[in-house]
Amino acid sequence: xxxxxxxxxxxxxxxxxxxxxxxxxxxxxxxxxxxxxxxxxxxxxxxxxxxxxxxxxxxxxxxxxxxxxxxxxxxxxxxxxxxxxxxxxxxxxxxxxxxxxxxxxxxxxxxxxxxxxxxxxxxxxxxxxxxxxxxxxxxxxxxxxxxxxxxxxxxxxxxxxxxxxxxxxxxxxxxxxxxxxxxxxxxxxxxxxxxxxxxxxxxxxxxxxxxxxxxxxxxxxxxxxxxxxxxxxxxxxxxxxxxxxxxxxxxxxxxxxxxxxxxxxxxxxxxxxxxxxxxxxxxxxxxxxxxxxxxxxxxxxxxxxxxxxxxxxxxxxxxxxxxxxxxxxxxxxxxxxxxxxxxxxxxxxxxxxxxxxxxxxxxxxxxxxxxxxxxxxxxxxxxxxxxxxxxxxxxxxxxxxxxxxxxxxxxx
Numbered sequence: 001x002x003x004x005x006x007x008x009x010x011x012x013x014x015x016x017x018x019x020x021x022x023x024x025x026x027x028x029x030x031x032x033x034x035x036x037x038x039x040x041x042x043x044x045x046x047x048x049x050x051x052x053x054x055x056x057x058x059x060x061x062x063x064x065x066x067x068x069x070x071x072x073x074x075x076x077x078x079x080x081x082x083x084x085x086x087x088x089x090x091x092x093x094x095x096x097x098x099x100x101x102x103x104x105x106x107x108x109x110x111x112x113x114x115x116x117x118x119x120x121x122x123x124x125x126x127x128x129x130x131x132x133x134x135x136x137x138x139x140x141x142x143x144x145x146x147x148x149x150x151x152x153x154x155x156x157x158x159x160x161x162x163x164x165x166x167x168x169x170x171x172x173x174x175x176x177x178x179x180x181x182x183x184x185x186x187x188x189x190x191x192x193x194x195x196x197x198x199x200x201x202x203x204x205x206x207x208x209x210x211x212x213x214x215x216x217x218x219x220x221x222x223x224x225x226x227x228x229x230x231x232x233x234x235x236x237x238x239x240x241x242x243x244x245x246x247x248x249x250x251x252x253x254x255x256x257x258x259x260x261x262x263x264x265x266x267x268x269x270x271x272x273x274x275x276x277x278x279x280x281x282x283x284x285x286x287x288x289x290x291x292x293x294x295x296x297x298x299x300x301x302x303x304x305x306x307x308x309x310x311x312x313x314x315x316x317x318x319x320x321x322x323x324x325x326x327x328x329x330x331x332x333x334x335x336x337x338x339x340x341x342x343x344x345x346x347x348x349x350x351x352x353x354x355x356x357x358x359x360x361x362x363x364x365x366x367x368x369x370x371x372x373x374x375x376x377x378x379x380x381x382x383x384x385x386x387x388x389x390x391x392x393x394x395x396x397x398x399x400x401x402x403x404x405x406x407x408x409x410x411x412x
Contacts, residue, residue: 068265068278075100075256075267075276087262091152091173092243095200098150099177100256100276102143103196103248106182107269109138110250113188135188136160139181143196153177154203157235157390159359164235164390174203175243178235180359183247184327193251195329199363200244201237235390239362239383246367249329257283257333259370264336280337285373288402289339290320293331301347306378309410328355332364332398336371341399341407345378352393357385361396374404378411 068078079093088096113135140160147153148167154174157164158181179198187194246258254269256276266280292313299310313320320340325331331342346353355361365375365382375382375398385394397407 068281070278070281073278074273075278078265078267078278082260082262085262087260088244089173092175092200092260094150094152095147095173095175095177096244096258096260098146098152099143099179099198099246102146103254103256104269104274105142105146106135106139106196107248107250107254109135109142110188110194114191136182136185139185139196143179143181147177155235157358159183159356159391176201176203176235176237178358178363180356183329183360184325187325187327192325193249193327193330195247195249195327195333197247197329197360197363198245199239199242199358199366201235201241202243204237235358236387238386239357239366242362242366242383245363247329247332247363249333251330255279255333257336257367259367261370264367264371283336283371285336285368285371285400286339287372287400289335289341289400290318291323291335291338291340292320292403293322293324293335293340293342295324295326295344296322298345298347301349302345303411305410305412306345306407309407312406312410328360328364332367335399336367336373339400339403341397341403343397343407344395345397346395350393353395355393355396357382357387357392357394358390361394364396364398368398372401373399374401376404376408378408 068081076097079088079096082088083090083093137160140158144156144158144165147156151171152173152175153167155164155166155176157176157178159179160181177198177200179196181196182188182194183197184192184194244258244260246256249255249257256267256269257264257280259265264283265278266283267276268279269275270277294310296310299307302310323331323334323340325334328342328344334340335342344353344355361375361382362385368375369383375396377385377395378397382394382396382398397404
Protein backbone atom coordinates (compact mmCIF):
# COMPACT_ATOMS: atom_id res chain seq x y z
CA UNK A 1 0.00 0.00 0.00
CA UNK A 2 2.82 2.38 0.93
CA UNK A 3 4.61 1.51 -2.32
CA UNK A 4 1.52 2.36 -4.35
CA UNK A 5 1.17 5.78 -2.70
CA UNK A 6 4.88 6.48 -3.26
CA UNK A 7 4.57 5.63 -6.97
CA UNK A 8 1.52 7.88 -7.35
CA UNK A 9 3.37 10.78 -5.71
CA UNK A 10 6.37 10.24 -7.95
CA UNK A 11 4.17 10.19 -11.07
CA UNK A 12 2.47 13.40 -9.99
CA UNK A 13 5.80 15.08 -9.41
CA UNK A 14 7.11 14.03 -12.83
CA UNK A 15 4.00 15.49 -14.54
CA UNK A 16 4.48 18.77 -12.71
CA UNK A 17 8.20 18.89 -13.63
CA UNK A 18 7.37 18.14 -17.29
CA UNK A 19 4.83 20.96 -17.36
CA UNK A 20 7.29 23.45 -15.86
CA UNK A 21 10.23 22.24 -17.91
CA UNK A 22 8.67 22.86 -21.33
CA UNK A 23 9.21 26.24 -23.07
CA UNK A 24 6.46 28.72 -22.22
CA UNK A 25 5.73 29.35 -25.88
CA UNK A 26 4.81 25.76 -26.70
CA UNK A 27 1.23 24.61 -27.08
CA UNK A 28 2.04 21.56 -25.00
CA UNK A 29 3.13 23.71 -22.08
CA UNK A 30 -0.05 25.73 -22.26
CA UNK A 31 -2.24 22.64 -22.32
CA UNK A 32 -0.34 20.90 -19.49
CA UNK A 33 -0.35 23.99 -17.32
CA UNK A 34 -4.10 24.38 -17.83
CA UNK A 35 -4.69 20.74 -16.95
CA UNK A 36 -2.55 21.02 -13.81
CA UNK A 37 -4.37 24.20 -12.77
CA UNK A 38 -7.75 22.49 -13.20
CA UNK A 39 -6.58 19.42 -11.25
CA UNK A 40 -5.33 21.63 -8.42
CA UNK A 41 -8.61 23.54 -8.41
CA UNK A 42 -10.60 20.31 -8.30
CA UNK A 43 -8.54 18.97 -5.38
CA UNK A 44 -8.97 22.26 -3.57
CA UNK A 45 -12.71 22.16 -4.17
CA UNK A 46 -12.83 18.65 -2.73
CA UNK A 47 -11.21 19.92 0.46
CA UNK A 48 -13.43 23.00 0.60
CA UNK A 49 -10.45 25.32 0.00
CA UNK A 50 -11.19 26.67 -3.52
CA UNK A 51 -10.04 30.27 -3.70
CA UNK A 52 -11.76 33.07 -5.65
CA UNK A 53 -9.37 32.89 -8.59
CA UNK A 54 -9.96 29.16 -9.08
CA UNK A 55 -13.73 29.71 -9.04
CA UNK A 56 -13.52 32.41 -11.69
CA UNK A 57 -11.31 30.31 -13.94
CA UNK A 58 -13.96 27.59 -14.07
CA UNK A 59 -16.95 29.87 -14.67
CA UNK A 60 -18.88 29.06 -17.91
CA UNK A 61 -18.82 32.70 -19.03
CA UNK A 62 -15.02 32.58 -19.36
CA UNK A 63 -14.94 29.30 -21.29
CA UNK A 64 -14.15 29.57 -24.99
CA UNK A 65 -16.97 28.26 -27.19
CA UNK A 66 -15.59 26.05 -29.92
CA UNK A 67 -16.37 26.85 -33.53
CA UNK A 68 -19.29 24.95 -35.08
CA UNK A 69 -18.20 22.18 -37.42
CA UNK A 70 -20.20 21.61 -40.61
CA UNK A 71 -21.25 17.98 -40.87
CA UNK A 72 -20.74 17.11 -37.21
CA UNK A 73 -22.51 19.74 -35.10
CA UNK A 74 -26.08 18.67 -34.32
CA UNK A 75 -28.91 21.15 -33.82
CA UNK A 76 -29.06 20.31 -30.10
CA UNK A 77 -25.33 20.95 -29.68
CA UNK A 78 -25.61 24.20 -31.63
CA UNK A 79 -28.42 25.38 -29.35
CA UNK A 80 -26.30 24.61 -26.27
CA UNK A 81 -23.48 26.73 -27.71
CA UNK A 82 -25.91 29.55 -28.47
CA UNK A 83 -27.06 29.38 -24.86
CA UNK A 84 -23.45 29.61 -23.68
CA UNK A 85 -23.00 32.70 -25.86
CA UNK A 86 -26.14 34.26 -24.38
CA UNK A 87 -28.04 34.31 -27.70
CA UNK A 88 -30.86 32.09 -26.42
CA UNK A 89 -32.31 31.21 -23.05
CA UNK A 90 -32.93 27.68 -21.89
CA UNK A 91 -36.67 28.18 -22.38
CA UNK A 92 -36.26 29.42 -25.95
CA UNK A 93 -34.02 26.44 -26.72
CA UNK A 94 -36.84 24.14 -25.57
CA UNK A 95 -39.28 25.89 -27.92
CA UNK A 96 -36.88 25.60 -30.86
CA UNK A 97 -36.31 21.92 -30.12
CA UNK A 98 -40.06 21.31 -30.06
CA UNK A 99 -40.36 22.99 -33.48
CA UNK A 100 -37.56 20.80 -34.82
CA UNK A 101 -39.39 17.73 -33.50
CA UNK A 102 -42.63 18.79 -35.19
CA UNK A 103 -40.81 19.32 -38.48
CA UNK A 104 -39.20 15.88 -38.32
CA UNK A 105 -42.66 14.34 -38.02
CA UNK A 106 -44.03 16.48 -40.86
CA UNK A 107 -41.04 15.56 -43.04
CA UNK A 108 -41.85 11.88 -42.58
CA UNK A 109 -45.50 12.48 -43.47
CA UNK A 110 -44.63 14.50 -46.59
CA UNK A 111 -42.34 11.70 -47.77
CA UNK A 112 -45.07 9.06 -47.34
CA UNK A 113 -48.09 11.19 -48.25
CA UNK A 114 -48.76 9.47 -51.57
CA UNK A 115 -48.58 6.01 -49.98
CA UNK A 116 -50.89 6.69 -47.06
CA UNK A 117 -53.69 8.60 -48.74
CA UNK A 118 -52.73 11.99 -47.32
CA UNK A 119 -52.80 13.86 -50.64
CA UNK A 120 -55.83 15.76 -51.93
CA UNK A 121 -58.23 18.20 -50.28
CA UNK A 122 -59.51 17.89 -46.73
CA UNK A 123 -62.88 19.31 -47.77
CA UNK A 124 -62.58 22.59 -45.88
CA UNK A 125 -61.02 26.05 -46.22
CA UNK A 126 -58.66 27.90 -43.90
CA UNK A 127 -59.13 31.37 -42.44
CA UNK A 128 -57.72 32.94 -45.62
CA UNK A 129 -60.35 31.22 -47.76
CA UNK A 130 -57.91 28.75 -49.31
CA UNK A 131 -58.72 25.07 -49.77
CA UNK A 132 -57.07 23.00 -47.09
CA UNK A 133 -55.10 19.92 -48.06
CA UNK A 134 -55.20 16.86 -45.81
CA UNK A 135 -51.59 17.43 -44.86
CA UNK A 136 -52.38 21.08 -43.95
CA UNK A 137 -54.69 19.85 -41.22
CA UNK A 138 -52.39 17.08 -40.00
CA UNK A 139 -49.31 19.34 -39.99
CA UNK A 140 -51.18 22.01 -38.06
CA UNK A 141 -52.18 19.47 -35.41
CA UNK A 142 -48.58 18.23 -35.09
CA UNK A 143 -47.13 21.74 -34.82
CA UNK A 144 -49.72 22.83 -32.27
CA UNK A 145 -49.34 19.71 -30.13
CA UNK A 146 -45.54 19.93 -29.99
CA UNK A 147 -45.68 23.60 -28.99
CA UNK A 148 -48.40 23.02 -26.40
CA UNK A 149 -46.64 20.12 -24.70
CA UNK A 150 -43.18 21.72 -24.57
CA UNK A 151 -44.37 23.82 -21.61
CA UNK A 152 -42.64 27.01 -22.77
CA UNK A 153 -45.21 28.65 -25.08
CA UNK A 154 -47.93 30.96 -23.84
CA UNK A 155 -49.62 31.78 -27.17
CA UNK A 156 -49.62 30.10 -30.58
CA UNK A 157 -51.03 31.48 -33.82
CA UNK A 158 -51.41 29.33 -36.91
CA UNK A 159 -52.10 30.36 -40.48
CA UNK A 160 -54.68 27.55 -40.52
CA UNK A 161 -56.59 28.79 -37.46
CA UNK A 162 -59.09 31.61 -37.08
CA UNK A 163 -57.60 33.23 -33.97
CA UNK A 164 -54.51 32.74 -31.78
CA UNK A 165 -54.75 30.28 -28.90
CA UNK A 166 -53.61 30.91 -25.33
CA UNK A 167 -51.84 27.86 -23.85
CA UNK A 168 -52.83 26.84 -20.33
CA UNK A 169 -50.23 24.14 -19.69
CA UNK A 170 -47.17 26.43 -19.84
CA UNK A 171 -44.58 26.26 -17.05
CA UNK A 172 -42.23 29.12 -17.91
CA UNK A 173 -41.12 31.14 -20.88
CA UNK A 174 -44.58 32.02 -22.25
CA UNK A 175 -43.17 32.59 -25.75
CA UNK A 176 -45.45 33.61 -28.60
CA UNK A 177 -45.08 31.44 -31.72
CA UNK A 178 -46.63 32.29 -35.09
CA UNK A 179 -46.35 29.63 -37.78
CA UNK A 180 -47.48 28.36 -41.15
CA UNK A 181 -47.37 24.58 -40.67
CA UNK A 182 -47.21 23.68 -44.37
CA UNK A 183 -46.56 26.48 -46.84
CA UNK A 184 -47.00 25.67 -50.54
CA UNK A 185 -49.18 22.65 -49.83
CA UNK A 186 -50.85 23.01 -53.25
CA UNK A 187 -47.63 21.42 -54.57
CA UNK A 188 -47.91 18.31 -52.38
CA UNK A 189 -49.67 16.13 -54.95
CA UNK A 190 -46.97 16.94 -57.54
CA UNK A 191 -44.08 16.15 -55.19
CA UNK A 192 -42.70 19.70 -55.34
CA UNK A 193 -40.90 21.18 -52.32
CA UNK A 194 -43.02 22.57 -49.50
CA UNK A 195 -42.09 23.95 -46.10
CA UNK A 196 -42.96 25.18 -42.61
CA UNK A 197 -42.34 28.77 -41.45
CA UNK A 198 -42.20 30.10 -37.89
CA UNK A 199 -41.49 33.24 -35.90
CA UNK A 200 -41.03 33.57 -32.13
CA UNK A 201 -41.73 36.65 -30.00
CA UNK A 202 -40.98 37.11 -26.33
CA UNK A 203 -44.11 37.54 -24.16
CA UNK A 204 -45.55 40.98 -23.46
CA UNK A 205 -44.97 41.93 -19.85
CA UNK A 206 -48.13 44.02 -19.92
CA UNK A 207 -51.14 43.15 -22.02
CA UNK A 208 -53.32 46.25 -22.08
CA UNK A 209 -56.10 46.20 -24.66
CA UNK A 210 -57.15 49.79 -24.07
CA UNK A 211 -56.44 52.08 -27.01
CA UNK A 212 -55.07 49.28 -29.19
CA UNK A 213 -56.13 49.48 -32.84
CA UNK A 214 -56.38 45.74 -33.36
CA UNK A 215 -59.26 43.88 -34.97
CA UNK A 216 -60.85 41.79 -32.22
CA UNK A 217 -63.63 40.01 -34.05
CA UNK A 218 -63.49 36.53 -35.48
CA UNK A 219 -64.29 35.85 -39.12
CA UNK A 220 -67.72 34.57 -38.03
CA UNK A 221 -68.52 37.98 -36.57
CA UNK A 222 -68.56 36.76 -32.97
CA UNK A 223 -66.89 38.95 -30.39
CA UNK A 224 -63.80 37.37 -28.85
CA UNK A 225 -63.46 36.86 -25.11
CA UNK A 226 -60.76 38.65 -23.13
CA UNK A 227 -58.22 35.80 -23.33
CA UNK A 228 -58.59 35.67 -27.13
CA UNK A 229 -58.20 39.44 -27.39
CA UNK A 230 -55.06 39.26 -25.27
CA UNK A 231 -53.73 36.44 -27.47
CA UNK A 232 -54.29 38.67 -30.49
CA UNK A 233 -52.40 41.49 -28.82
CA UNK A 234 -49.48 39.18 -28.04
CA UNK A 235 -49.24 38.21 -31.73
CA UNK A 236 -49.88 41.54 -33.46
CA UNK A 237 -46.38 42.93 -33.14
CA UNK A 238 -43.86 44.18 -35.71
CA UNK A 239 -41.34 41.75 -37.14
CA UNK A 240 -38.45 43.77 -35.70
CA UNK A 241 -39.48 42.40 -32.28
CA UNK A 242 -38.85 38.79 -33.32
CA UNK A 243 -36.43 36.78 -31.18
CA UNK A 244 -36.09 33.96 -33.68
CA UNK A 245 -37.44 32.97 -37.08
CA UNK A 246 -36.90 30.17 -39.52
CA UNK A 247 -38.26 27.69 -41.98
CA UNK A 248 -37.96 24.01 -42.81
CA UNK A 249 -37.93 22.92 -46.45
CA UNK A 250 -39.13 19.41 -47.31
CA UNK A 251 -37.51 18.51 -50.60
CA UNK A 252 -34.77 16.13 -51.79
CA UNK A 253 -33.49 16.70 -48.25
CA UNK A 254 -35.12 18.28 -45.21
CA UNK A 255 -33.37 21.54 -44.36
CA UNK A 256 -33.92 23.72 -41.28
CA UNK A 257 -32.79 27.34 -41.65
CA UNK A 258 -33.10 29.72 -38.72
CA UNK A 259 -31.75 32.73 -36.88
CA UNK A 260 -31.71 33.67 -33.20
CA UNK A 261 -30.63 37.21 -33.98
CA UNK A 262 -26.96 36.41 -34.59
CA UNK A 263 -26.64 35.27 -38.22
CA UNK A 264 -28.43 32.58 -40.22
CA UNK A 265 -27.61 28.88 -40.02
CA UNK A 266 -28.82 25.84 -41.95
CA UNK A 267 -29.20 22.26 -40.74
CA UNK A 268 -29.93 19.17 -42.83
CA UNK A 269 -31.88 16.26 -41.36
CA UNK A 270 -29.72 13.14 -41.14
CA UNK A 271 -32.27 10.33 -41.13
CA UNK A 272 -29.67 7.81 -39.94
CA UNK A 273 -29.28 9.54 -36.58
CA UNK A 274 -32.66 11.30 -36.54
CA UNK A 275 -31.25 14.76 -35.95
CA UNK A 276 -30.56 17.98 -37.83
CA UNK A 277 -26.84 18.50 -38.52
CA UNK A 278 -25.17 21.81 -39.37
CA UNK A 279 -24.74 22.03 -43.15
CA UNK A 280 -24.80 25.79 -43.88
CA UNK A 281 -22.68 27.87 -41.52
CA UNK A 282 -23.44 31.61 -41.26
CA UNK A 283 -25.40 32.01 -44.52
CA UNK A 284 -25.00 35.32 -46.36
CA UNK A 285 -27.23 36.41 -49.24
CA UNK A 286 -25.13 37.67 -52.18
CA UNK A 287 -25.40 41.46 -52.49
CA UNK A 288 -26.86 41.09 -55.99
CA UNK A 289 -28.02 38.28 -58.23
CA UNK A 290 -29.41 37.80 -61.73
CA UNK A 291 -32.40 35.66 -60.74
CA UNK A 292 -35.95 36.95 -60.30
CA UNK A 293 -38.81 34.89 -58.92
CA UNK A 294 -42.28 36.25 -59.70
CA UNK A 295 -45.57 34.73 -60.85
CA UNK A 296 -45.80 36.60 -64.14
CA UNK A 297 -49.22 35.12 -64.78
CA UNK A 298 -50.54 38.02 -62.68
CA UNK A 299 -48.63 40.66 -64.69
CA UNK A 300 -51.78 42.22 -66.15
CA UNK A 301 -52.95 43.37 -62.71
CA UNK A 302 -49.63 44.81 -61.54
CA UNK A 303 -48.71 48.49 -61.26
CA UNK A 304 -47.02 50.30 -64.16
CA UNK A 305 -43.80 50.57 -62.16
CA UNK A 306 -43.63 46.83 -61.64
CA UNK A 307 -44.39 46.17 -65.32
CA UNK A 308 -41.44 48.43 -66.19
CA UNK A 309 -39.27 46.40 -63.82
CA UNK A 310 -40.28 43.21 -65.65
CA UNK A 311 -39.11 44.81 -68.89
CA UNK A 312 -35.88 45.86 -67.18
CA UNK A 313 -34.89 42.34 -66.08
CA UNK A 314 -35.44 40.99 -69.61
CA UNK A 315 -33.51 43.69 -71.46
CA UNK A 316 -29.78 44.05 -72.05
CA UNK A 317 -27.03 41.70 -73.09
CA UNK A 318 -27.33 39.65 -69.90
CA UNK A 319 -30.99 39.44 -68.89
CA UNK A 320 -32.02 37.93 -65.58
CA UNK A 321 -33.03 34.28 -65.29
CA UNK A 322 -36.58 33.51 -64.20
CA UNK A 323 -37.09 30.86 -61.49
CA UNK A 324 -40.48 30.36 -59.85
CA UNK A 325 -41.57 27.23 -57.98
CA UNK A 326 -44.79 28.52 -56.44
CA UNK A 327 -43.61 27.60 -52.93
CA UNK A 328 -42.34 30.52 -50.85
CA UNK A 329 -39.94 28.36 -48.83
CA UNK A 330 -38.39 26.76 -51.92
CA UNK A 331 -38.09 30.02 -53.84
CA UNK A 332 -36.68 31.90 -50.85
CA UNK A 333 -34.20 29.15 -49.99
CA UNK A 334 -32.74 29.36 -53.49
CA UNK A 335 -32.61 33.14 -53.23
CA UNK A 336 -30.77 32.90 -49.89
CA UNK A 337 -28.06 30.73 -51.41
CA UNK A 338 -27.72 32.11 -54.95
CA UNK A 339 -28.90 35.71 -54.64
CA UNK A 340 -31.55 37.52 -56.64
CA UNK A 341 -35.03 38.59 -55.62
CA UNK A 342 -38.37 36.97 -54.81
CA UNK A 343 -41.54 38.99 -55.14
CA UNK A 344 -45.23 38.59 -54.49
CA UNK A 345 -46.76 42.01 -55.16
CA UNK A 346 -50.28 43.24 -54.81
CA UNK A 347 -52.50 43.42 -57.86
CA UNK A 348 -55.94 44.63 -58.90
CA UNK A 349 -57.70 41.69 -57.22
CA UNK A 350 -55.47 41.51 -54.11
CA UNK A 351 -54.19 44.96 -53.25
CA UNK A 352 -51.80 43.65 -50.58
CA UNK A 353 -50.88 40.40 -52.29
CA UNK A 354 -51.64 37.00 -50.78
CA UNK A 355 -48.79 36.43 -48.31
CA UNK A 356 -49.55 36.79 -44.60
CA UNK A 357 -47.47 39.29 -42.63
CA UNK A 358 -47.13 37.35 -39.37
CA UNK A 359 -46.73 33.86 -40.77
CA UNK A 360 -44.65 34.47 -43.89
CA UNK A 361 -43.46 38.01 -44.64
CA UNK A 362 -42.10 39.00 -41.21
CA UNK A 363 -40.20 35.75 -40.44
CA UNK A 364 -38.67 35.62 -43.94
CA UNK A 365 -37.70 39.30 -43.83
CA UNK A 366 -36.06 38.79 -40.43
CA UNK A 367 -34.03 35.94 -41.90
CA UNK A 368 -33.13 38.00 -44.96
CA UNK A 369 -31.84 40.93 -42.92
CA UNK A 370 -29.86 38.63 -40.63
CA UNK A 371 -28.21 37.19 -43.77
CA UNK A 372 -27.35 40.63 -45.14
CA UNK A 373 -30.34 40.93 -47.47
CA UNK A 374 -33.51 42.98 -47.41
CA UNK A 375 -37.27 42.55 -47.09
CA UNK A 376 -39.53 45.29 -48.42
CA UNK A 377 -43.16 45.99 -49.30
CA UNK A 378 -41.89 48.04 -52.24
CA UNK A 379 -42.35 51.25 -50.28
CA UNK A 380 -40.99 50.37 -46.84
CA UNK A 381 -39.40 47.86 -44.50
CA UNK A 382 -41.55 44.80 -43.77
CA UNK A 383 -40.24 44.46 -40.21
CA UNK A 384 -41.56 47.92 -39.29
CA UNK A 385 -45.20 47.09 -40.01
CA UNK A 386 -47.39 46.73 -36.91
CA UNK A 387 -50.18 44.24 -37.74
CA UNK A 388 -53.76 45.22 -37.12
CA UNK A 389 -55.10 41.78 -37.95
CA UNK A 390 -53.61 38.40 -37.18
CA UNK A 391 -54.08 37.29 -40.81
CA UNK A 392 -53.07 40.62 -42.36
CA UNK A 393 -51.44 40.43 -45.81
CA UNK A 394 -48.73 42.57 -47.33
CA UNK A 395 -46.72 42.77 -50.59
CA UNK A 396 -43.27 41.22 -50.36
CA UNK A 397 -40.00 41.80 -52.23
CA UNK A 398 -37.13 39.96 -50.61
CA UNK A 399 -33.59 38.87 -51.37
CA UNK A 400 -30.32 40.57 -52.34
CA UNK A 401 -30.13 44.13 -51.05
CA UNK A 402 -29.27 45.73 -54.40
CA UNK A 403 -32.00 43.84 -56.25
CA UNK A 404 -34.69 44.85 -53.76
CA UNK A 405 -33.53 48.47 -53.93
CA UNK A 406 -33.86 48.41 -57.74
CA UNK A 407 -37.51 47.33 -57.38
CA UNK A 408 -38.15 50.07 -54.82
CA UNK A 409 -36.90 52.67 -57.31
CA UNK A 410 -39.29 51.40 -59.96
CA UNK A 411 -42.17 51.57 -57.48
CA UNK A 412 -41.45 55.11 -56.25
